[in-house]
Amino acid sequence: MSEILAGRRVMVPETRELEVLAKMLERHGAEALRCPLVAIVDAADPGPVEAWLRRFIATPPDDLILLTGEGLSRLIGVAERAGIEAEFRAALAGVRRVVRGPKPQARLRSIGLSADISAGEPTTAGVIATLSTQELRGRRVGVQLYPDNPNDALLDFLRGAGATPDAILPYAYATREDDARVEAMLGEMEAGRIDLAVFTSTPQVKRLAQLAGPARLRAALARTRIAAVGPLVGQALETAGGRVSVMPEDSFHMKPMVNAILAAMGAGSAA
Structure with missing residues (x-):
């Protein structure tokens, strides 16, 4: 276990494999803030x-x-x-x-x-x-x-x-989380208290946009470092006003994304 992400607050809006992704991040010391946005x-x-x-x-x-x-x-x-x-x-x-x-x-x-x-x-x-x-x-x-x-x-x-x-x-x-919890997470992003938001699907971005509105979402994304699992998600985030700083180069699923996060935040070790 490494402590590369020790002290980092990471928002995880994944749903299907929420615990898998959260635990991958926690293995490296992150505080994973679970906020599943979309149900299937x-x-x-x-x-x-x-x-x-x-x-x-x-x-x-x-x-x-x-x-x-x-x-x-x-x-x-x-x-x-x-x-x-x-x-x-x-x-x-x-x-x-x-x-x-x-x-x-x-x-x-x-x-x-x-x-x-x-x-x-x-x-x-x-x-x-x-x-x-x-x-x-x-x-x-x-x-x-x-x-x-x-x-x-x-x-x-x-x-x-x-x-x-x-x-x-x-x-x-179908939306999963209650509006109050998502509102609270948006507030944390706006206040700059989220070190990294890890997006794994375009519906997550749409869910935030529906609740926050374009202007507020742009403000929240502007204060938050963003990781995207792949180019489709990255494009949705850029369209919403965010700037993606972490994304796998060629293998667009969770383990390569976590590796990219570690590399971007000061590590080259594998997830």
């Missing part, structure tokens, strides 16, 4: 998701684009509850699987599969650039979307390339 829930109406799954099984597409690991987990969950999980997994094994980043890749590995194509950059633009090298005309493409992003750019690209996309949104975001 199943789609309010499972009907369209189940219908999409049954289409996928009956007439498997040529390709499936997985944008998030959570999306695949939710699809498997709906399939299990509908009694068609084995059929979905069998169909999934037979299609060309395209992933945007490491999380859907890891989720595929957890069920004994792998990606056939990985985006050069873990962004929508990266998926489009990678698929631009492929012949897509006449191909049917399943597309797993994620909340707050209809991803028109990707769907339009597929149509323009002669493919037929079949998109599905299998989950939703």
Whole structure:
């Protein structure tokens, strides 16, 4: 255990892996201030998701684009509850699987599969650039979307390339923390009492913006050193008025982010 972050107050707005990230930081002496901002829930109406799954099984597409690991987990969950999980997994094994980043890749590995194509950059633009090298005309493409992003750019690209996309949104975001607790954390940021805020998803930034408003969020971000897990989150923070000072160079998930934090705050040791 190191004490590189001893005395540093670090805001952690992660939800799904809150304790994992908080403990990684605490191992290095940080005081991790847990403030989970966003919860993930199943789609309010499972009907369209189940219908999409049954289409996928009956007439498997040529390709499936997985944008998030959570999306695949939710699809498997709906399939299990509908009694068609084995059929979905069998169909999934037979299609060309395209992933945007490491999380859907890891989720595929957890069920004994792998990606056939990985985006050069873990962004929508990266998926489009990678698929631009492929012949897509006449191909049917399943597309797993994620909340707050209809991803028109990707769907339009597929149509323009002669493919037929079949998109599905299998989950939703719901706010988790009460407003008073988030307000208190914003106040700490504005007062300059947070040494580092560690953001791991764009919905966290949106949640703060909804509560604080643009001007207040800019002021809070201006007083706080910011770490972002990857370029999408970094862009959202920059748009909100923040300046990202810590971000992994090429592997956009938690352990490399913690390593980047340690390096930026005076250490080169591994997390």
